[in-house]
Structures are given as structure tokens and as C-alpha cells.
Amino acid sequence: MINYIETGKVKMLFKDFIVVNDDSINAASAAHCANHQNMFWEYHSTLYNNWDGEGTGWASPEHLHKFADSLGLDMDEFSNCMSKSESSSIVDDSHVDGRTLGVDATPTFFIIDENNNVLKIVGAQPYDVFKN
Secondary structure, rough: HHHHOOOOOOOOOOOOOOOOOOOHHHHHHHHHHOOOOOOOOHHHHHHHHHHHOOOOOOOOHHHHHHHHHHOOOOOHHHHHHHHHHOHHHHHHHHHHHHOOOOOOOOOEEEEEEEOOEEEEEEOOOHHHHHHH
């Protein structure tokens, strides 16, 4: 997708869609707190690289702070954001948007062309599906 996104031919909008439990909610909120320091995608990648299964506690406050520290985030700012649940409304609003659009699985992609035609792609797919 780099040859499309980085060249400006395609714009990507990412929204959270929580389908499981508190681990996912906590992880999504933490990623948005990292975004306050312009580290959303780095934190997002760290979360996926450390995922240990839903309901396992992989996204405990201790782990989320450890991930933030490993990326060199300002820990006072990150901790303050997490303790105030500053990102919970973003996560909640994204979920509502997903439900409104009929999302029932992750990942789900919507490709909108220049004529506003929408193609919905559900599930992890190979690059060629998106290229086509």
C-alpha cells in the first residue's frame, strides 16, 4: 500500500472497532494516548507484536505503560492521558461509526473511489485484493 499511500494516490483513515473485551478497549485507548505524542502507528505496531490473546491481560495498565516506555514516550504525559481516559470517547465513537456502517468483523476496509462508489472488504486480504 506504500506505493499508494505515500504517493498521495490513496488516503487512509483508521478507526478502532472493538469486538472482544477490555484488553482491546485499553489497547485502543493507549494507542490514542501515544498519538498525542505523534506515535500512534509505532505504538499500534508494538501492541500487535505483543498481543497474547484476548482476555489474557496482555493489555494490562502495566504492559501498556511498558510498551509506551519502550518507545521513548513522555511517560508523565502518557500516564496522565491514560488515567483521565482521554481517548475513550474516540474509541467509543469509532465503534458507533463501525456499527452504523455494518462492520461486524475486523479488519474491515472500505474503499471509496472518485465517484463515491464503495467497496467493502472483510478480513485480512493479500495485497492484490486491494490493488485490484
